[in-house]
Amino acid sequence: MRLSEAQVGDSVVIQGVVSTDHGLEVRLEHVGFLPGTVVRVERRAPLGDPTVYELRGFRLALRRESAELIDVVGGDDVDGIGGTP
Amino acid sequence: MSCHDDGSLLSERTSPMVALVGSPNAGKTTLFNSLCGLRAKTANYPGVTVSRREGKVHLADGDLTLVDLPGTYSLTPVSPDEEIVLEALEGRVDGVEPPDALMVVADATTLERSLLLVAEVLALGHPTALVLTMIDEVAARHGKIDMNRLSRALGIPVVGVVGHRGIGLDEVRALLADPASWGRPVLSPPTSGAERSGWVASILQSSVTAPQMDERTRRIDAVLLHPVAGAAIFLVTMFTVFQAVFTVAAPAMDALSSVFDSLAHDVDSAVGGTLGSFLGDGIVAGVGAVLVFLPQIALLFLMLALLEKVGYLPRAALLADRVTGRFGLEGRSFVVMLSAFACAIPAIMATRTIPSERRRLATMMAAPLMTCSARLPVYTLMIAAFVPNRTVIGPIGAQGLTMFGLYLLGAVSGLLYAAILNATALRAPTAPVMMELPPYRLPSPRSVLLYVWDGAWAFIRKAGTVILAVTALLWVLLNIPSVTPPAGLTDAQAASYQMEHSIAGQVGTAIEPVFAPLGFNWQINVAVIGSLGAREVFVSTLAVTTASESEDALPERLQKLTDADGHRVFTPPTVAAILIFFVYALQCMSTVVVLRRESNSRKWPAIAFGSMFGFAYLAALAAHTIVAAVTT
Numbered sequence: 188m189r190l191s192e193a194q195v196g197d198s199v200v201i202q203g204v205v206s207t208d209h210g211l212e213v214r215l216e217h218v219g220f221l222p223g224t225v226v227r228v229e230r231r232a233p234l235g236d237p238t239v240y241e242l243r244g245f246r247l248a249l250r251r252e253s254a255e256l257i258d259v260v261g262g263d264d265v266d267g268i269g270g271t272p
Numbered sequence: 273m274s275c276h277d278d279g280s281l282l283s284e285r286t287s288p289m290v291a292l293v294g295s296p297n298a299g300k301t302t303l304f305n306s307l308c309g310l311r312a313k314t315a316n317y318p319g320v321t322v323s324r325r326e327g328k329v330h331l332a333d334g335d336l337t338l339v340d341l342p343g344t345y346s347l348t349p350v351s352p353d354e355e356i357v358l359e360a361l362e363g364r365v366d367g368v369e370p371p372d373a374l375m376v377v378a379d380a381t382t383l384e385r386s387l388l389l390v391a392e393v394l395a396l397g398h399p400t401a402l403v404l405t406m407i408d409e410v411a412a413r414h415g416k417i418d419m420n421r422l423s424r425a426l427g428i429p430v431v432g433v434v435g436h437r438g439i440g441l442d443e444v445r446a447l448l449a450d451p452a453s454w455g456r457p458v459l460s461p462p463t464s465g466a467e468r469s470g471w472v473a474s475i476l477q478s479s480v481t482a483p484q485m486d487e488r489t490r491r492i493d494a495v496l497l498h499p500v501a502g503a504a505i506f507l508v509t510m511f512t513v514f515q516a517v518f519t520v521a522a523p524a525m526d527a528l529s530s531v532f533d534s535l536a537h538d539v540d541s542a543v544g545g546t547l548g549s550f551l552g553d554g555i556v557a558g559v560g561a562v563l564v565f566l567p568q569i570a571l572l573f574l575m576l577a578l579l580e581k582v583g584y585l586p587r588a589a590l591l592a593d594r595v596t597g598r599f600g601l602e603g604r605s606f607v608v609m610l611s612a613f614a615c616a617i618p619a620i621m622a623t624r625t626i627p628s629e630r631r632r633l634a635t636m637m638a639a640p641l642m643t644c645s646a647r648l649p650v651y652t653l654m655i656a657a658f659v660p661n662r663t664v665i666g667p668i669g670a671q672g673l674t675m676f677g678l679y680l681l682g683a684v685s686g687l688l689y690a691a692i693l694n695a696t697a698l699r700a701p702t703a704p705v706m707m708e709l710p711p712y713r714l715p716s717p718r719s720v721l722l723y724v725w726d727g728a729w730a731f732i733r734k735a736g737t738v739i740l741a742v743t744a745l746l747w748v749l750l751n752i753p754s755v756t757p758p759a760g761l762t763d764a765q766a767a768s769y770q771m772e773h774s775i776a777g778q779v780g781t782a783i784e785p786v787f788a789p790l791g792f793n794w795q796i797n798v799a800v801i802g803s804l805g806a807r808e809v810f811v812s813t814l815a816v817t818t819a820s821e822s823e824d825a826l827p828e829r830l831q832k833l834t835d836a837d838g839h840r841v842f843t844p845p846t847v848a849a850i851l852i853f854f855v856y857a858l859q860c861m862s863t864v865v866v867l868r869r870e871s872n873s874r875k876w877p878a879i880a881f882g883s884m885f886g887f888a889y890l891a892a893l894a895a896h897t898i899v900a901a902v903t904t
Contacts, residue, residue: 217346
């Protein structure tokens, strides 16, 4: 599933960035969207986009168009704020 | 200091140079200011909009040059702007000396992310030290960092500071005394994403208990980002910013204006003659034309600094992003566009808060189309003289409706202009919009005041001299050559005669065929030329060219003004053309100068001036044609 499909309150684990644009992939990884990182969906902006995520101890908002490029797995079995899977 | 034999960057310079590297919001600038104070200068890298700040740190055994690089999450370049920063660090940019050592500044509360940047910096192989900021917050949020263990795990010195309280600064100074002694890792951290993630995890495990997420911030966000309450607070905040820039700064600007007006008059009459007029109306008025912007710039930067440093500006950007995103802009553009309604100059300078270069350029290019306060006197004059004062629907009058329409036209055109630029000239792969929402924090007054000072001083230094020169040049155009008017003219007629025979008057007459389709005669053309200094000068210049006895009498004078053949000059089509022309034309050289400085290019101001003038002409022509067809 993609990060954009995760619901507010969910915790998910990043699998990777799915983009043909290498620059975009690099940028998302720069801020910490690396495989294995746990991301919690914090809240959506009042107009529904962007969405605020919590990862690696900080909060970051991404537009839907970017969150759609991040491959994640659902986080029922995810616990804590870990770095590695 | 001696050269290392392993090809490092340590050179035989007298004053060593250390570069600060860190992500946005890491507290890099606060640390820089604490160490260098006001002894900083800003310099652009060649060819890009990215700038660095350089300052001197006084140490026991001599000075050290500290370079504050632009905030970045990573050193891997994606855009040309980032590439040049990396090239500068590696000493590959002509005229930019490479640093001897790198000091990474990282927010201790987000160490899990900051270490990703540390890994990249270590890979460069320079002597490196790590400064952790906001260590007080880590403790407050039940986290713990063992500096010694972290230092051993990384292989470099680590110091914790609380920048705005000065805690830990002595240790940083002690470090800076000998950058050559800083460590270099024996083994470079891994470069691939997943492995780096594992490296960070192992470092953290050795020495860090991660702080909990800030609960206070979560609770404040629940209100400020609430669909109803958040939107209401956003609108009130934005309105306050707009209103303050528009009205609170106005009295200070008026006061400055009148001081310089009377000073110009005094100089003029004390010196006398053409020289007196030049010194007074050219030079003194020119200095006034520069300083008059300062209250607005200072006020806007003060409010932006407060909102940014408290943490609200990123939230406001989040709220506005959906709307501005449609035009290829981002949330932060909204605040900038709003302040452009007061004046494009502080607004263009405020685009510095927009991280993406492309969206920053789009925002600064569109800002001049917002209806600034200098257009207001032009609109007011035309509307007062030519739009009937009658009600249309209920309390809404024709005059108010016209004014509102002009504001709306400017705003819509500005957004469309940004969208067009994004689809054409600025079309390029762009960074995704990533808005970090830092915890809410109380800023130190010192950091807020430094931000305001930086903005105001940058304006005076970079734009001031050029604006002064433009004002002086316009004086020459409007007053040289000096002629003796024929006898029997009134003072007003003599002034009009003088201006008609000035360079600007001759140009205004020569270009009559160009502007005739818009209904402009030489009197209007000269006023349009005069308004290049500042749009409101259109009114005072028009008062001279039409030989009006005073500016108060101008509306009546314009209503009755006829040309040599007895035809009225200000017909409805011509008035419509003037209004539309002023909506679009970039009739303000100060804005062009600031665009030149802030974009660090000649291309963008040229495109802005050319395209806006061209479109202004065509739109005014269309307005003239349509109104002529409707009214005859």
